Amino acid sequence: MFGVATLPPPAAAADQRASALQARMLAAFAADLPARRAELAGAVARRDQDGAAHVLHGLKGSAAHLQANELQLLAGDLEVAADCGHWESIDAGLPRLAELLAPFDSTATSAVPRKL
Numbered sequence: 001m002f003g004v005a006t007l008p009p010p011a012a013a014a015d016q017r018a019s020a021l022q023a024r025m026l027a028a029f030a031a032d033l034p035a036r037r038a039e040l041a042g043a044v045a046r047r048d049q050d051g052a053a054h055v056l057h058g059l060k061g062s063a064a065h066l067q068a069n070e071l072q073l074l075a076g077d078l079e080v081a082a083d084c085g086h087w088e089s090i091d092a093g094l095p096r097l098a099e100l101l102a103p104f105d106s107t108a109t110s111a112v113p114r115k116l
Contacts, residue, residue, distance in 0.1 A: 022066075026066060030104050033101060033105055039051070040055040049082050049084075052078075052082035056078045057075075059097075059101075060072050068100070068104075070100060071097075074096060074100060075097070077089075078097065081093070
């Protein structure tokens with residue numbers, strides 16, 4: 001009206017910004033995932049407690065932002081195990097971690113997870 005552009009309602013604009021941010025975070029996580037996997041694999045192979053805990057802490061935080069609750073919980077449990085040097089627990093948990101990360105893998109046909 002009167003030459004002024006009609007803006008979307010504030011709530012709709014906020015939802016659009018939130019969706020765009022979520023998409024950017026998801027894309028960044030997927031793009032970084034191969035490096036994180038390699039870093040974690042190296043730390044586990046070296047039995048590097050600090051290195052493994054560092055990567056797992058990052059995965060836990062990313063999972064929280066992406067609302068991937070099961071991934072967040074498992075990464076947190078594995079982080080604690082790494083801090084304590086419980087390599088048997090880490091070795092046992094890595095296959096499930098790989099399953100939970102697979103939907104985010106940037107080498108997949110879509111970086112959008114099948115289920116969060």
